[in-house]
Amino acid sequence: MNRKLIMILTCVFVIAFAFSIQAEVKDPIGVVKLGPGEPVHIAYWVVISGPNTSLGTDVVRGIEIAVDDFGGSIKGFPLKISGQDAACSAEGGQAAATRLAADPTIVAAIGSTCSSAAKPGVPILWKAGIPTVSPSNTAPFLTDPERGDGYGGYARTCHNDKVQGAIAAEFAFREKGLKSAATIHDGSVYAEQLAQVFAKRFKELGGKVTSMEAVSPNDTDMRPVLTKIATAKPDIIYYPIFIAEGGFITRQSKEISGLEKTTMMGADGMFSPDFYKAAGMAAVGMYHSSPDFGAFAGGYQAFLAKHMKKYGEKPIAPFHGHAYDATMMILKAIDKVAVKEGGNLHIGRKALRDALLATSTMQGLTGTITCDQYGDCADPKIAIYQTAAENVKQGAMPTKPYWKPY
Amino acid sequence: MNQDQSPWRYAVNIGLIGALTVVMLSLIGMVESFSKRDIIYRVVTMGNTLLLLTAIFLSYLAAKKAGREHAATAVGSAILTAVITAAGVALLVAIGKTINLRMVFINASPVLYQILTFYIGPKGIPLVLLGGLLSGLAAGLLFLAPPSIRKTIITALSAVVIAGVLQDMLRPVIALWGPLAKINLFLFAANGLSIKGAIGLFVVVAILVYVWGQKGSAVKTKVQGLPAGQQRNLKLASMLVLAFILLVLPKILGLFLSEVLTIVGLYVLLGLGLNIVVGFAGLLDLGYVAFFAVGSYVVAILTSPELGFFSMNFWTALPFVIAAGILSGVLLGVPVLKMRGDYLAIATLGFGEIIRILVLSDWLRPWIGGAQGIGQIPNISIAGYTFTTPQQVYYFILAGCLLVGFISWRLRDSRLGRAWMAVREDEDVAQAMGINLVATKLMAFATGAGFSALSGAIFATKIGSVYPHSFNVIVSINIICLIIVGGMGSIPGVIVGAFALVGLPELLREFAEFRLLVYGAALVAMMLLKPEGLWPDVKRRRELHIDEDENVAEAEEATVSA
Amino acid sequence: MFQRIRERISPTDVVMWLIGGGLLFLVVWGSIATLIKGTYTARHWIDFIIFGLAQGSVYALIATGYTMVYGVLRMINFAHGEVFMSGPYTAYFVAAWFYRTGWLDTNPISCLAAIFLVSMSVSVTIAFFLERIAYRPLRGAPRLIPLITAIGASFFLQYLFRGLYGSSFQAYPDIAMLEGHWVIWGIRILKFQAVVIVAAIVLMFALYSFVMKSRIGKAIRSVSEDKEASALMGIDVDKMISMTFVVGGAAAGAAGVLYAIMFKQVHFFMGFIPGIKAFTAAVLGGIGNIPGAMLGGIFLGLVESVGPSLFLDGLGIVAPYQLKDAIAFTMLVMVLIFRPTGILGERLAVKKA
Incomplete structure (x- = not known):
């Protein structure tokens, strides 16, 4: 390359660069204007690939039923639902959120399913003025007052893990009188956090945590790690992980000498008929902490009937109800703030966010939805379920809680 | 048969x-x-x-x-x-x-x-x-049909299909183009192209292709007929146009496509680094993601206030990142110096996994965050200007790619580069010719690792958090594949490969379910039909074709008779 | 080994010995600390060893397929893990059908035989067509190209099966005959583990004698020694390469059923990690060497099962089983550094370049 060329190239760069900096100023929050007949566009960003697909599918079904129930239109404007794969990872969340943020027709979003995807994704969406309501991000960080900038447009209809882990510990210590516990996580953000919360609360209550183990998501032979746990003979093993590994641990725990009397307990991540398939009869007698479907409003039975009719099966993961509520929350908030002018519909983005966070005493499927200023909207009714032999045989989750803290 | x-x-x-x-x-x-x-x-x-x-x-x-x-x-x-x-x-x-x-x-x-x-x-x-x-x-x-008509029809039909497939992405992009935004109304209906849009697109593309088919060769001969000076000016002008396009690209493409460009850019950086190790020096490294992880984690530990150890800014951390990358390249390079071929591949794959398992482990959790990763990594800023949106990060990555591309282009023709290629061709002969194998190989590992660490650092600041799950063995495999698909040892090949293997799948995100299926099938088809890659290195293509004369002929016979 | 040191002591050698010595020291120290602490009783150790043997014998069976293919083609057949997955995943539907009709309880032996047969034939079919379509046209291409093809084929097969059978886990029904445990010489061993270990040993023995004694086995070995010479001796090289894939596929299909008996769950991704592990095992044992692959597999299984408790627990490392793959890979690298030909030595005619 000759020197002249390099000089010219440099100049071009500098000029274009300066140009781009100047042109970047924009109002972060605007108004969505819809012409006559144009749809109100809501997008979901959930996991639709990889091993946790069932979580995402469950959520999407909840959304679709909610849209049907709402009537498919807002103030005479049709509803359009589209979706992106946020996987269950930070990169997936970022890419999916960017994709949504690039589409100016999107009014609001539903998602993500996994907290690790939400962490980078939510700020991107909110920067584009898109509020998002998650049906299943349970990580405490997301609604923490110290969470940093960018999470202003975030709300969730599911419980915060601070609640679930603590309830599990209270159940084990107070209700069952178990004095020593071991935990297992699989290195996922969700499981690690729950195991931590559980152990902390269990110790506070006066229990003894014998060991905190971890496995890899692709492990199949859990017998060695279970044998290691068995050396301390804990009263309970708490393993808030996902279906596959959970199935291996549940089955193999029956084969380990020293664990015959140990209580097994999982969380909502494997509260699914698929888990019974994976664990078989070994699941009988074990406990799960999960949202209390019994406390769900009367509409839940009708929801189940619609679900059965539409998809030919019962819900496959625990967050369909929360997805339904998240969708309803958004639709009602849009209905509240959308202004009809002539044949057009105007939706203010900030107004929509404010309306979402102002949601209060909304009767949802999962209970009464009331948001606090950080976007925790759930009515955290976590209950403990015990699996009976019929549940496994019929491949259906128990519907009546074994114990509830309230 | x-x-x-x-x-x-x-x-x-x-x-x-x-x-x-x-x-x-x-x-x-x-x-x-x-x-x-x-x-x-x-x-x-x-x-x-x-x-x-x-x-x-x-x-x-x-x-x-x-x-x-x-x-x-x-x-x-x-x-x-x-x-x-x-x-x-x-x-x-x-x-x-x-x-x-x-x-x-x-x-x-x-x-x-x-x-x-x-x-x-x-x-x-x-x-x-x-x-x-x-x-x-x-x-x-x-x-x-006659070839010109056939080509016209095929291209125009493909244009319609592509526009239809990518509709959700094209719409917001076209909407950015000010007065041209009206095209959307003409082209698209609620779901898919409108009938008039499809016909219009078909006709326009068909005319363009047909005219180019008739006149294209004439233009080419005319350019070749120009005197040398004018040809150089033309080249200069086209480079300027290219530079200008590169600079305004994020403006034209909008948010999402810029994001895709930044992802592709990161993979180009990684690919250029690995290209030195695999393409130049012929050392098959399946654990390349380890250095990417080292870069990301070092920048996260040094800059994130979440851990609160250092809270440096990106620029102070950068030298440490590069140093850590190079050091880890040498550290992992020493044990595998004597290994060849597939043993090297499996050993490096092992190293990659070891690093991922270590950053995920509860054991090191107090220092590097374990499964929860590290968050709140600040964005890069120069003199008060912060790179936050994909459109801005694009420029940073573009600069990185140009720098790294330039370095590896200069390295290829340097004494060291020629030593690498000698090692690639035959280690024993290279050693006999007086090349210091240890130093040459370690230099390759170190340079590659340095580039990878740089890329990791940009990745971490771009996402703002690092998680162990981002450093899966699939990433290493992906980078190897993009190098081979692009053409081993070829610098433009890396770019082409990154667009084909990273950019395209990213565009079709809604069909994530089928992404890897198509990816796998495409890799196999590619290797069977065009093993030298999409944009092969000139020297390498020549070599491949010399020793392939018999082999390929045989192989082709085998395919046909199969 | 010592000869090499005498020949030349370079700084890199010193570094390597330091690394190796350091690791060895840590391992010994950790083991002693663990044993002194006395958390684990002899019975625990025996359990660990049995678990390791069972897991290792599955690795060993898969590893034989890798090692045979490497022997004849000098390529890492990355898709071998998928060959392993395809059999038991398909046979699951047969098993589930047997279970529904109740045959699995009334005549379990013949049902198991049928499941084995289905699994092995599916794996063999996949392996055969894999070689035919993806690898044969590339014979003689530069070494990296078949590797990429194999990676592509691996993805393709994974997601093909995912598309066909769905992305959720399927679980093999329990086989009543294999429930419970036996006590042999005071050692408690689960029935299915004993069955898996014995079956794997029988299969490996059968495979080994097939390769050593039968006409086809001899021809395969001759091809892996020297293709040109074999062709001159009237051996159909292409056919023998196909046969290698068939035999390796059959072993993988059988290993798949053993895996399914032991772990119950089958899934489209189940082959990937065991595939990498089995290749590690093949390298550990000495690539191209069938007894080596078997030994390597069992060794790997043992290290994964015993290692974390023995080495890491004593060092005070929390959650040691999270690091078990790290131990396996570290051991692999160490073996490659200090004994690059693997435990039993590689059986390759030409040194790989």
Whole structure:
């Protein structure tokens, strides 16, 4: 390359660069204007690939039923639902959120399913003025007052893990009188956090945590790690992980000498008929902490009937109800703030966010939805379920809680 | 089958392959999933297109086998192939209606049969066969058409299909173009292209291609006829245009495509680094992601206030990042110095996994965050200007790519670069010629690792958090693949490879379910048909073709006779 | 080994010995600390060893397929893990059907035989076509190219099966005959573990004698020694390469059923990690060497099962089983550094370049 060329190239760069900096100023929050007949566009960003697909599918079904129930239109404007794969990872969340943020027709979003995807994704969406309501991000960080900038447009209809882990510990210590516990996580953000919360609360209550183990998501032979746990003979093993590994641990725990009397307990991540398939009869007698479907409003039975009719099966993961509520929350908030002018519909983005966070005493499927200023909207009714032999045989989750803290 | 097999026989065989393919496409759920999106609103869905293209492509092959001289045979065998392919669909529907295939094949849903029979049930089967017949006829005629017309039609049709497939992305992009935004209203309907949009697009592209086909070569000869000075000016001008395009790209493309560009850019950086190790020095490294992880984690530990150890800014941390990358390259390089070929591959793969497992572990959790990763990594800023949106980060990554590209371009022709290539060709001979193997190999590992660490640092600041799950072995495999697909040892090849293997899948994010399936099939097809890569290094292509003279000829014979 | 040191002591050698010595020291120290602490009783150790043997014998069976293919083609057949997955995943539907009809309880032996047969034939079919379509045209291409093809084929097969059978886990039904445990010489061993270990040993023995004694086995070995010479001796090289894939596929299909008996769950991704592990095992044992692959597999299984408790627990490392793959890979690298030909030595005619 000759020197002249390099000089010219440099100049071009500098000029274009300066140009781009100047042109970047924009109002972060605007108004969505819809012409006559144009749809109100809501997008979901959930996991639709990889091993946790069932979580995402469950959520999407909840959304679709909610849209049907709402009537498919807002103030005479049709509803359009589209979706992106946020996987269950930070990169997936970022890419999916960017994709949504690039589409100016999107009014609001539903998602993500996994907290690790939400962490980078939510700020991107909110920067584009898109509020998002998650049906299943349970990580405490997301609604923490110290969470940093960018999470202003975030709300969730599911419980915060601070609640679930603590309830599990209270159940084990107070209700069952178990004095020593071991935990297992699989290195996922969700499981690690729950195991931590559980152990902390269990110790506070006066229990003894014998060991905190971890496995890899692709492990199949859990017998060695279970044998290691068995050396301390804990009263309970708490393993808030996902279906596959959970199935291996549940089955193999029956084969380990020293664990015959140990209580097994999982969380909502494997509260699914698929888990019974994976664990078989070994699941009988074990406990799960999960949202209390019994406390769900009367509409839940009708929801189940619609679900059965539409998809030919019962819900496959625990967050369909929360997805339904998240969708309803958004639709009602849009209905509240959308202004009809002539044949057009105007939706203010900030107004929509404010309306979402102002949601209060909304009767949802999962209970009464009331948001606090950080976007925790759930009515955290976590209950403990015990699996009976019929549940496994019929491949259906128990519907009546074994114990509830309230 | 052998070379002089009759075209009819060939048509039957290839038709059977086609039938198998369409049945497979249906049973894995691709057809049903693609049918949710219209290419042309309420006329053709993506699912239809997929099946049609399969039939047309295979029957085109059948026609080609018959040859131009036998027009009737060509059209006949094309039709035969397409009808057999369609019969596969018909058979699937017929079987599916009598036996519940869903017990085993989860995607054999009633909806699928509806789609396959044009929503009119078993009565649609004759219609399916008719469709096959017509697509065979179309393929046959297309084959017989003069090349210029054939090319025009194929390109214009592809343009329509691509516009339809990428509609959700094109719409917001076109909407950014100010006065041109009206194109959207013309092109698109609610779901898919509008009929007038599709026809319009077809006509415009067809005219462009046709005119270029007529005049293109004339322009080329004219340019070649110019005096040397003017040719250089022309080259300079085109480089300036290219530079300008690179600079305004994020403005034109909008948010999401810029994000895709930044992801591609990161992979280009990684690819350029690995290209030194694998492409230049011939050391097969399957654990390259380890250095990427080192870069990300070092920058996270040094800058994130979440851990609170250092809270540096990006620029202070950068030298440490590069140093850590180079150091880890040397550290991991020393033990594997004596290993060759596949042992090296498996050992480096092991290293990559060890690093990932360590950063994930509860053991190191107090220092590097464990499963919760590290968050709140600040964005890069220069003199008060912060790179936050993808459009801004793009410039940073572009600068990084240019820098790294320049370095590796200079390295390739340097003394060291030639030493690397000598090692690649034959270690023993290289050593005999006085090349210090230890130093040369370690330099390759170190340089590659340095680039990778830089890329990791940018990645961490771009996302703002690091998680162990981002450093899976799949990333290493992906980078190796993009180098080979682009053309080993070729710098532009890395860029092309990154666009093909990272950019394209990112664009089709909604179809994530099928991403790796198509990716895998494309890799195999690519290696079978064009093993030297999309943009091979000139020297390497020449080499490949010398020693391939016999091998490729043999291999081709084997393919044909298979 | 010592000869090499005498020949040349370079700084890199010193570094390597330091690393190796350091690791060895840590391992010994950790083991002693663990044993002194006395958390684990002899019975625990025996359990660990049995678990390791069972897991290792599955690795060993898969590893034989890798090692045979490497022997004849000098390529890492990355898709071998998928060959392993395809068999038991397909056979699951047969098993589930047997279970529904109740045959699995009334005549379990013949049902198991049928499951084995289905699994092995599916794996063999996949392996055969894999070689035919993806590898044969590339014979003689530069070494990296078949590797990429194999990676592509691996992805393709994974997601093909995912598309066909769905992305959720399927679980093999329990086989009543294999429930419970036996007590042999005071050692408690689960029935299915004993069955898996014995079956794997029988299969490996059968495979080994097939390769050593039968005509085809001899021809395969001759091809892996020297293709040209074999061709001159009238051996159909292409056919023998196909046969290698068939035999390897059969072993993988059988290993798949053993895996399914032991772990119950089958899934489209189940082959990937065991595939990498089995390749590690093949390298550990000495690539191209069938007894080596078997030994390597069992060794790997043992290290994964015993290692974390023995080495890491004593060092005070929390959650040691999270690091078990790290131990396996570290051991691999160490073996490659200090004994690059593997435990039993590689059986390759030409040194790989």
